[in-house]
Amino acid sequence: MIVAANTVRFDSLSLDSGATLAPVEVAYETYGELNAAKSNAVLALHAFSGDAHAAGISHETGKPGWWDNMIGPGKAFDTNRYFVICSNVLGGCRGTTGPSSVDPRTGCPYGMSFPVITIGDMVRAQKMLVDWFAIERLLTVTGGSMGGMQALEWAVAHADRVVSAIPIASTTRHSAQQIAFNEVGRQAIMADPDWNGGDYYGKRPPARGLAVARMVGHITYMSDDSMHEKFGRRLRGKENFSYAFDVDFEVESYLRYRGSQFVNRFDANSYLYITKAMDYFDLTNGSGSLAAALEPAKARFLVISFSSDWLYPSYQSQEIVRALRSRNCDVAYVELESNYGHDSFLVDVAEQTNLVRGFLASTFEKLP
Amino acid sequence: MIVAANTVRFDSLSLDSGATLAPVEVAYETYGELNAAKSNAVLALHAFSGDAHAAGISHETGKPGWWDNMIGPGKAFDTNRYFVICSNVLGGCRGTTGPSSVDPRTGCPYGMSFPVITIGDMVRAQKMLVDWFAIERLLTVTGGSMGGMQALEWAVAHADRVVSAIPIASTTRHSAQQIAFNEVGRQAIMADPDWNGGDYYGKRPPARGLAVARMVGHITYMSDDSMHEKFGRRLRGKENFSYAFDVDFEVESYLRYRGSQFVNRFDANSYLYITKAMDYFDLTNGSGSLAAALEPAKARFLVISFSSDWLYPSYQSQEIVRALRSRNCDVAYVELESNYGHDSFLVDVAEQTNLVRGFLASTFEKLP
Numbered sequence: 001m002i003v004a005a006n007t008v009r010f011d012s013l014s015l016d017s018g019a020t021l022a023p024v025e026v027a028y029e030t031y032g033e034l035n036a037a038k039s040n041a042v043l044a045l046h047a048f049s050g051d052a053h054a055a056g057i058s059h060e061t062g063k064p065g066w067w068d069n070m071i072g073p074g075k076a077f078d079t080n081r082y083f084v085i086c087s088n089v090l091g092g093c094r095g096t097t098g099p100s101s102v103d104p105r106t107g108c109p110y111g112m113s114f115p116v117i118t119i120g121d122m123v124r125a126q127k128m129l130v131d132w133f134a135i136e137r138l139l140t141v142t143g144g145s146m147g148g149m150q151a152l153e154w155a156v157a158h159a160d161r162v163v164s165a166i167p168i169a170s171t172t173r174h175s176a177q178q179i180a181f182n183e184v185g186r187q188a189i190m191a192d193p194d195w196n197g198g199d200y201y202g203k204r205p206p207a208r209g210l211a212v213a214r215m216v217g218h219i220t221y222m223s224d225d226s227m228h229e230k231f232g233r234r235l236r237g238k239e240n241f242s243y244a245f246d247v248d249f250e251v252e253s254y255l256r257y258r259g260s261q262f263v264n265r266f267d268a269n270s271y272l273y274i275t276k277a278m279d280y281f282d283l284t285n286g287s288g289s290l291a292a293a294l295e296p297a298k299a300r301f302l303v304i305s306f307s308s309d310w311l312y313p314s315y316q317s318q319e320i321v322r323a324l325r326s327r328n329c330d331v332a333y334v335e336l337e338s339n340y341g342h343d344s345f346l347v348d349v350a351e352q353t354n355l356v357r358g359f360l361a362s363t364f365e366k367l368p
Numbered sequence: 369m370i371v372a373a374n375t376v377r378f379d380s381l382s383l384d385s386g387a388t389l390a391p392v393e394v395a396y397e398t399y400g401e402l403n404a405a406k407s408n409a410v411l412a413l414h415a416f417s418g419d420a421h422a423a424g425i426s427h428e429t430g431k432p433g434w435w436d437n438m439i440g441p442g443k444a445f446d447t448n449r450y451f452v453i454c455s456n457v458l459g460g461c462r463g464t465t466g467p468s469s470v471d472p473r474t475g476c477p478y479g480m481s482f483p484v485i486t487i488g489d490m491v492r493a494q495k496m497l498v499d500w501f502a503i504e505r506l507l508t509v510t511g512g513s514m515g516g517m518q519a520l521e522w523a524v525a526h527a528d529r530v531v532s533a534i535p536i537a538s539t540t541r542h543s544a545q546q547i548a549f550n551e552v553g554r555q556a557i558m559a560d561p562d563w564n565g566g567d568y569y570g571k572r573p574p575a576r577g578l579a580v581a582r583m584v585g586h587i588t589y590m591s592d593d594s595m596h597e598k599f600g601r602r603l604r605g606k607e608n609f610s611y612a613f614d615v616d617f618e619v620e621s622y623l624r625y626r627g628s629q630f631v632n633r634f635d636a637n638s639y640l641y642i643t644k645a646m647d648y649f650d651l652t653n654g655s656g657s658l659a660a661a662l663e664p665a666k667a668r669f670l671v672i673s674f675s676s677d678w679l680y681p682s683y684q685s686q687e688i689v690r691a692l693r694s695r696n697c698d699v700a701y702v703e704l705e706s707n708y709g710h711d712s713f714l715v716d717v718a719e720q721t722n723l724v725r726g727f728l729a730s731t732f733e734k735l736p
Contacts, residue, residue, distance in 0.1 A: 191576035208559035
């Protein structure tokens, strides 16, 4: 598997808000080789806290990519056959321009002067990258959670550029509950005095607020069942309750650890901007109905959801499927049985691999 | 309906932790009249953020009690027939001794020097109150959520004093997920610099941390469906996105408001202590099985859960029912259809009223 990591700089990007961002850097990695016809390109789209490092071992962190069990030689996205591109989203903090980037007008990080961005803006930044590769059509656009939103946006906003789409554990628009969980995370960050109106670069970051936000996130990514299996009521390093406010339960220890570690790899302002983009996302905007919104789409679809995912429940995937079917689109849908909740698309990938492999192979074979 | 509100002071209370609390004040209200035989007493047990004001209009706040739609003349707990007692829990902040009470040894509020308490401790404080009323046996002990835990504890720990028990939307022990949500709330409070190790009385309370904790709570009390119905994706006072971090959606406005208001009626340290008591609660402690733990119980049981309650899911109520049935106990169980999630026991009470009324009447008629 050939891995390339790089950053491309574009002059400017017009945003849905009306603002213009200039310049825009996009960090990406690729795996496998682009064929001569440039017909084997897969665009993998990361979820909220992901980055461009989708597969292989990072030189920087020594860690596998977020979808390493799906991308690689012989894997679902077989890098012996396909050329996989993954870029960090606009507004992110892992190489692509975001609130922690330096605003060339001031020489200081944007902070909260960074413009509010949308899923559509993220996808337009990705399209510049795909254009830069001179790839006419993507064999597939795919991702879980927020990655699935981007895949849907690609299929509608840039329909001629997309042969197929695989949105996983995703939705066409956030529900009130999904917005609510994001809002709690934002409020936790903004309640931290160290957040300081977003102006904390070079100072102490809002680590406590970001940790609380991340803890809420982790609960929503797992299922009641998977938390029961992983932690139950087991105590952490003790046989009896502490009768104090130290860690008693394993699950407390896990959440505190994951919360406190998150600040090392994620920027609190990116948390605000990216969750806002998710909440704003509504594929039906202005069209009134999902079937109408999906009108421009020309892609084949494989839609996947997971039985225990209560954050992005199956009914949200089924809404996509019903709307596509009502337009007689080529769409397959599978609800996979899994205990892992929303995290299933990242961890419970055996059946997902079979589905994706077959769908991709048949899509590739049908190319003119 | 006769309403009485008062506070009783007891010399001391021995706690599960081994500590002793002295003195202990218990704030209570009563509704209806105790009959001559003292056989018509109902003990209503409040949930996490409740208080002794269960019914009628508060002289202090002008607000109805937390179970006003269940307690009153002709209501489920008919105050023309029954004498209803409700007291604020130990560790609370609405009249009963808790971390905001003055420690007589120091003349200052306890703060974090208040001993960690358990559901068993809360129930022992209630038992002192029932003894003070010279009530031999309670016709029923009842409550939703943490109130249901107390009802179960009563039925097991003071089996001779309980004729019947009605635990609603409750559990015999918190799951990892339930502990996790409580831990997030605690961490949000303790992350607020104004919390100051619990020493904030007379100073600025940790309002921002407490608000974030309350916001998380509110999400878990509602269902995906009820949030969809109540808020959907409606914008708050605007037709377009703000492209800023102000309130965009109704649901954000609701959560921010409820969070910010909570600090006016609830003490952040009580939040810590009461959630800890809930997390520690495990009716099976030391006995190994729920059926064995329920062995001492002599009460009739009516167990109620709600179809859309994902915080205290029906399977937790069904565990109680299975264990009681395995001992051939008198137990009725109903899962009520409701869209309101965990809040159902407070708001969607038509069917609950019928169930409780019939169960209470037959229990009362069977008294020797």
